[in-house]
Amino acid sequence: MAQTDKKFFENLTGAGKAIAVLTSGGDAQGMNAAVRAVVRMGIYVGAKVYFVHEGYQGMVDGGDNIKEATWESVSSMLQMGGTVIGSARCKDFRTREGRLKAAHNLVQRGITNLCVIGGDGSLTGANLFREEWSGLLAELVQQGLIDEEASQKYSALHIVGMVGSIDNDFCGTDMTIGTDSALHRIIEVVDAIMTTAQSHQRTFVLEVMGRHCGYLALVSALACGADWVLIPEMPPEDGWEEKMCQKLSATRSRGSRLNIIIVAEGAIDRHGKAITSSIVKDVSTECLKGESKNLECFITGASRMGVEAVLALLETTANTAACVVSLCGNQSVRLPLMECVQMTQEVQKAMDGKRFEEAVRLRGRSFENNLKTYKLLAHRKPESELPHSNFNVAVLNVGAPAAGMNAAVRSAVRVGISEGHKMFAVSDGFEGFYKGQIKEIKWADVGGWTGQGGSLLGTKRTLPAKHIDKIAEQMRKYNINALLMIGGFEAFLGIMELLAARGTYEELCVPMVMVPATVSNNVPGSDLSIGADTALNAITDTCDRIKQSASGTKRRVFIIETMGGYCGYLASVGGLAAGADAAYIFEEPFDIRDLQSNVEHLTEKMKTGIQRGLVLRNENSNENYTTDFIYQLYSEEGRGVFDCRKNVLGHMQQGGAPSPFDRNFGTKIAAKAMQWITKKLNESYRKGRVFANTEDSACLLGMRRRAMVFQPVVQLKDETDFVHRIPKEQWWLKLRPLMKILAKYKTSYDISDSGQLEHVVLRRPKESEAMAAI
Numbered sequence: 001m002a003q004t005d006k007k008f009f010e011n012l013t014g015a016g017k018a019i020a021v022l023t024s025g026g027d028a029q030g031m032n033a034a035v036r037a038v039v040r041m042g043i044y045v046g047a048k049v050y051f052v053h054e055g056y057q058g059m060v061d062g063g064d065n066i067k068e069a070t071w072e073s074v075s076s077m078l079q080m081g082g083t084v085i086g087s088a089r090c091k092d093f094r095t096r097e098g099r100l101k102a103a104h105n106l107v108q109r110g111i112t113n114l115c116v117i118g119g120d121g122s123l124t125g126a127n128l129f130r131e132e133w134s135g136l137l138a139e140l141v142q143q144g145l146i147d148e149e150a151s152q153k154y155s156a157l158h159i160v161g162m163v164g165s166i167d168n169d170f171c172g173t174d175m176t177i178g179t180d181s182a183l184h185r186i187i188e189v190v191d192a193i194m195t196t197a198q199s200h201q202r203t204f205v206l207e208v209m210g211r212h213c214g215y216l217a218l219v220s221a222l223a224c225g226a227d228w229v230l231i232p233e234m235p236p237e238d239g240w241e242e243k244m245c246q247k248l249s250a251t252r253s254r255g256s257r258l259n260i261i262i263v264a265e266g267a268i269d270r271h272g273k274a275i276t277s278s279i280v281k282d283v284s285t286e287c288l289k290g291e292s293k294n295l296e297c298f299i300t301g302a303s304r305m306g307v308e309a310v311l312a313l314l315e316t317t318a319n320t321a322a323c324v325v326s327l328c329g330n331q332s333v334r335l336p337l338m339e340c341v342q343m344t345q346e347v348q349k350a351m352d353g354k355r356f357e358e359a360v361r362l363r364g365r366s367f368e369n370n371l372k373t374y375k376l377l378a379h380r381k382p383e384s385e386l387p388h389s390n391f392n393v394a395v396l397n398v399g400a401p402a403a404g405m406n407a408a409v410r411s412a413v414r415v416g417i418s419e420g421h422k423m424f425a426v427s428d429g430f431e432g433f434y435k436g437q438i439k440e441i442k443w444a445d446v447g448g449w450t451g452q453g454g455s456l457l458g459t460k461r462t463l464p465a466k467h468i469d470k471i472a473e474q475m476r477k478y479n480i481n482a483l484l485m486i487g488g489f490e491a492f493l494g495i496m497e498l499l500a501a502r503g504t505y506e507e508l509c510v511p512m513v514m515v516p517a518t519v520s521n522n523v524p525g526s527d528l529s530i531g532a533d534t535a536l537n538a539i540t541d542t543c544d545r546i547k548q549s550a551s552g553t554k555r556r557v558f559i560i561e562t563m564g565g566y567c568g569y570l571a572s573v574g575g576l577a578a579g580a581d582a583a584y585i586f587e588e589p590f591d592i593r594d595l596q597s598n599v600e601h602l603t604e605k606m607k608t609g610i611q612r613g614l615v616l617r618n619e620n621s622n623e624n625y626t627t628d629f630i631y632q633l634y635s636e637e638g639r640g641v642f643d644c645r646k647n648v649l650g651h652m653q654q655g656g657a658p659s660p661f662d663r664n665f666g667t668k669i670a671a672k673a674m675q676w677i678t679k680k681l682n683e684s685y686r687k688g689r690v691f692a693n694t695e696d697s698a699c700l701l702g703m704r705r706r707a708m709v710f711q712p713v714v715q716l717k718d719e720t721d722f723v724h725r726i727p728k729e730q731w732w733l734k735l736r737p738l739m740k741i742l743a744k745y746k747t748s749y750d751i752s753d754s755g756q757l758e759h760v761v762l763r764r765p766k767e768s769e770a771m772a773a774i
Contacts, residue, residue: 022052024118028178037306062105159322169213171343173326245287329706387420396426397459398487402531404662488518511680522567526702557613
C-alpha cells in the first residue's frame with residue numbers, strides 16, 4: 001500500500017468522548033485482555049474510559065459501580081482468568097424502568113459510547129438500549145432528571161460488542177473470547193487420560209459444555225482424535241448405539257486400549273431426546289463388557305479485538321448500527337450486531353425444526369468444515385467401499401520439529417487411505433529418504449498421534465540437492481507418485497531443489513505439496529505455520545509465571561529471549577499477548593538510542609507504581625545487542641529504580657503437547673493437501689503413469705488472510721529473503737504498534753487494514769467447492 005493510501009488512527013480523536021466498558025453474562029478467559037486493551041487504547045486517543053462493575057446491574061445501580069479507569073488500573077490484568085470488573089445477570093435491565101436508570105447514570109457522566117463484552121443476550125440488550133436511547137432521554141427530561149441541553153449533547157448512544165462465550169455459539173465470528181481457553185482445558189483433561197489410562201482397557205466419556213452449540217465437543221474431538229462425538233446440531237441416526245459399539249469394538253480389535261467419546265451437554269437424538277454422558281457410558285459399558293468412566297469438564301486475539309472496538313467507536317456516527325468486532329482468520333472484521341444475533345437464532349430454529357443439515361450450515365463455514373474433517377478421519381470405510389487408485393504417496397517431515405506435525409501426518413495418512421492411495425512414511429526427512437528409510441503406513445499406525453509433540457516420523461534439516469540421484473532411485477524403487485512435505489524453511493528449500501532437478505530426473509515429475517510447520521513462522525506464502533501457536537502459548541505461559549514469581553517483591557524487569565531465527569513473530573506476538581514493554585526484532589532495526597529510550601520509559605512507568613516490566617528479544621535481532629548486553633544495560637541504567645532478571649526460553653518453545661489450534665490447523669491443512677494431491681494425480685495420469693512437470697504441480701499450501709491457498713513455489717521466490725530465511729513482507733509487523741500503544745508509547749498505527757463493516761451472509765457451497773471447504 002502506498003504511503004498516500006495509508007490511514008493512521010491519529011486522525012481519529014477521542015477527545016471529549018467517554019467510553020464505558022462492561023462484561024455481562026457468564027465470564028470467559030480473555031475478557032480481561034479485552035478490557036485492558038479498551039481502557040488503554042481509549043485513554044491513548046484522549047477519551048475518558050469508565051469501568052462498569054457487575055455488568056448491567058452496575059449500570060442500573062450506578063454510584064461506585066461506574067468508575068473512571070486509569071492506565072495503571074489495568075496493569076497485571078492480562079494473566080487473570082474471568083473478569084476482574086465483575087459480571088452479573090440483571091433482571092432490572094430487562095425492564096424499561098431499569099434501562100431508564102442506566103441511561104441516567106450514563107448521561108450524568110457524559111458516557112455515550114458502550115463497549116459490551118458478553119453473549120448474544122447481553123449484546124441484544126445493548127442494541128435495544130441503543131434503539132430506546134432517544135426515548136429514554138426524553139423521559140428523563142420530562143421527569144426533570146436531566147435538562148434539554150444534556151439531552152441534545154448526548155443524543156446518540158454508540159454500541160460496539162465483543163462476544164465473550166466459551167461455547168462459541170455466536171454466528172459471524174470464527175472464535176469467541178474464552179473458547180480457546182476452554183478448548184485448552186478440555187484437551188489437558190483428555191491428554192491426562194490418554195497418558196495414564198493405557199494400562200487398562202477403558203472407555204472414557206467426556207461431557208463438555210455446549211447447551212445449544214457443539215463447537216467445543218466437535219473441535220476437541222478433532223483435536224484429540226476421539227472415537228465418537230455427539231453434538232446438538234447433528235444428532236446421530238436412529239440405531240446410533242449399535243453403530244457406536246461397532247466402531248469402538250473395531251478400534252479395540254486393532255489393538256487400541258483406550259476409547260474416547262465426547263458429548264456436548266446439549267446433545268440430542270433425531271427425536272429431540274437428550275443423550276447424556278450417563279446414557280453413553282451405560283451403552284459403551286454394555287457393548288464392551290468393560291469399564292467406562294464418566295467425566296465432566298467444564299490472548300492475543302482479545303487484545304486485538306479490544307483495540308478494534310475503540311477504533312469502531314471513534315468512527316461511529318449517529319446513524320451507525322451497533323456492531324460486533326471479531327477475528328476471521330487473522331483479520332479483524334466488524335459485523336452488524338443484530339444480523340449476527342438473528343443468524344444465531346436461526347440456528348436454534350433449524351434445530352427445533354429438526355433441519356439439522358441447515359443448522360450446521362448456519363453455524364458457518366468453519367463449523368461445517370470441522371464436522372466434515374472429523375467424519376473423514378474418525379470413521380474408516382470398509383475396504384470394499386474404498387476407491388482403489390493404485391497411487392503411492394509418500395509423506396515426510398523436514399527441518400526442526402514443531403508441535404502439530406504428527407496431527408498433520410495422521411490426517412494425511414487417513415485421508416490418503418480414504419482416497420484409495422497406498423501411503424508411505426519417510427523417516428528422518430530427506431536424509432531418511434535417500435537412505436531408503438521408507439515403509440508403508442496404515443490407518444491404525446497413526447492412532448493417537450494427534451496429541452503427540454515433536455515428530456514421530458523423525459525429522460532432520462538435511463536438504464535433498466546433494467542426494468538427488470539417490471532420492472530419485474528410491475522414488476523409482478517404491479513407485480512414489482506424489483510427495484507431501486511437512487516442515488519449515490528447509491522444506492521450502494527442499495521442494496524447490498526437487499523442482500529444479502525435474503529436468504534431469506523424471507522420477508521427480510510428480511505432484512508435490514508442502515505444508516508449513518515451524519515454530520518460527522518464517523515460511524513465505526503462509527501467514528501461519530503449524531507449531532507457532534504452541535510456541536506462543538509456551539512463551540506467554542512462561543512470561544506469566546515469571547512475572548508472578550516477582551509478585552510482592554521490589555520492582556523488577558525481566559529480559560526474555562525467544563526463538564525464531566531472524567523472524568520476530570514469536571517475540572512480537574508473544575510480547576503483545578504477555579503485555580511486554582518492548583520486543584526487539586531483526587525486522588525493526590534498533591540502536592543504542594532506542595535501548596536508552598526504552599530504559600527511560602520503563603523507569604518513568606516504575607515510578608508511577610508499576611511493579612513489573614517485561615522485555616522480549618528475538619534470538620537474532622542484533623549480533624551486537626545481545627540478550628546479555630541488554631540485560632546489563634537495563635540493570636545499570638535502572639539501578640535504584642528496578643532490578644533485572646534474564647531468561648532464555650530455548651527449545652521449550654518447540655516441545656510439549658500441541659495446542660488445540662495447532663492440532664486442528666495441522667489436521668485440516670494436511671487433509672486439504674491430500675485432496676489436492678488426489679486431484680493432481682488424476683489430472684497427470686497418462687498412458688499408465690504419472691507425469692507432472694508444470695509450475696502448479698509443486699505448490700505450498702498456506703493460510704493467506706482468511707483462506708488456505710495453493711501457491712506454486714517458483715512464484716514465492718521473489719517474496720523471500722533467502723539470506724535471513726524470512727518472507728520479505730510479514731503481516732504481523734502491523735501489530736507491533738499495538739504493543740507499543742498498550743505499553744504507553746506514542747507511535748503511529750496504520751488502520752488501513754482494520755476491520756470494515758461486513759454483512760453476515762449464509763454461504764451455500766457448490767458441489768465443486770466441497771474439497772476446497774476443508
